[in-house]
Amino acid sequence: MSHPEGQVPLPTTAALTALQQLIEVVAKLRSPDGGCPWDLAQTPETLIPYVIEEAYETVDAIRSGDQKAIAEELGDLLLQVVLQAQIASEQGQFSLTEVAQGISEKLIRRHPHVFGDVEVASVEEVRQNWEQIKDQEKGATTQPPLLSQKLSNYARSLPPLVAAMKISQKAAGAGFEWDSIDGVWDKFHEELAELQEALQGEDKAHQESELGDLLFTIVNLARWQGLDPAEALQGTNRRFIQRFVQVEAVCDRPLTDYSLEELEAFWQQAKAKLGHTQPTTPSEQ
Known part of the structure; x- marks a missing residue:
């Protein structure tokens, strides 16, 4: 079905029905009366590896361009969302309703240029408004959060290589930056020498520390060249x-x-x- 230019298609009745069916299937799998023993044994914590695995498999499918694979992997990822919400609902914490309502409200709140009367002239303004509203949501109405708090969040929640890039970008944006790429290359050779020296010893912790320093410097080189490590x-x-x-x-x-x-x-x-x-x-x- 085609849609007029600029018009965003809304979910069809069939799509909403299919989502309701998924919710009911997951609830049945978790039912003590005739449910699946494996599903009943799961907790939010035991499902963490599957959330990560399905996210990566979805990304791989998107990169492949295989539409059938993308749809299948998105379904597997959606299952993890519904399953987490089902377990939380059973424990009286929240349901899929709160999950969906919460993200809808967040999107509306962080897009005042779409759902409000704010005007923006560029993608960069959209990003700045997003970050400002995000800070306000976290209670930083008068004083923005320390940059170190944001960096800690990246280190805690993202894969190490992705986190290193985000940390590098944010630190550079705050002025913690070399004057030129020559300084980054100097740092690279310095860290390489320190790693080579550490590898001559027996201290594994020190060796890993120096290896991490070298990898972080390589991430900075990638950032300077506009590359994604x-x-x-x-x-x-x-x-x-x-x-x-x-x-x-x-x-x-x-x-x-x-x-x-x-x-x-x-x-x-x-x-x-x-x-x-x-x-x-x-x-x-």
Whole structure:
């Protein structure tokens, strides 16, 4: 069904019916009377790995462009939301209704240029208004929260590489920044030398500390160059797997039966064959 230009389609009756069916299915799975033993054994904490796993699988599906896979993974992710809300409802804490109402109210509150009379001239103004309203929601009506509090939230809630980028961006925005990229390169070589020195010793904690410092500096280099380190590493992971697939394809016995020189030759052949093409997901190979 097509919609007039600029008009946002609303959920259909079928979509709302399907969502209600999902809610009822999850409630049945959690029912002490004929429910599923596995679902009944779950708690919000035991489901944390599945929330993370489904989020990453959804991202992977989106990157692949496979619409069927995207729809399926979004369903798996939605299940985790409904399941968490169902457990909370059973414990008298909140329900899916409060979850949906809460996010709707937040979106309306943080978009006064859409739902109110505020005018904005750029995406940057939208972002600034969002951050200001967010601070006000947290009770910072007169004094904005310390930057360190925000940085702690990133470190606590985001994957380390993503958190490092956010922390780096926010700190730089507050003036904690090098004058030029030359300063970042100097820091890189300094941290590399310190890691090499630490690796000569036996203190694993110190070695990890120096490794972390080097990785954080590399994140800063990425930021200066406008690169996404998480995307870069994801691409490298995929290229490595693609090349590994090619190596295994030419081997007629276990990899451990080949010498390092032979494996290196296979690897270089795979690298030359694949080149630096855009990495694909396993489903696209």
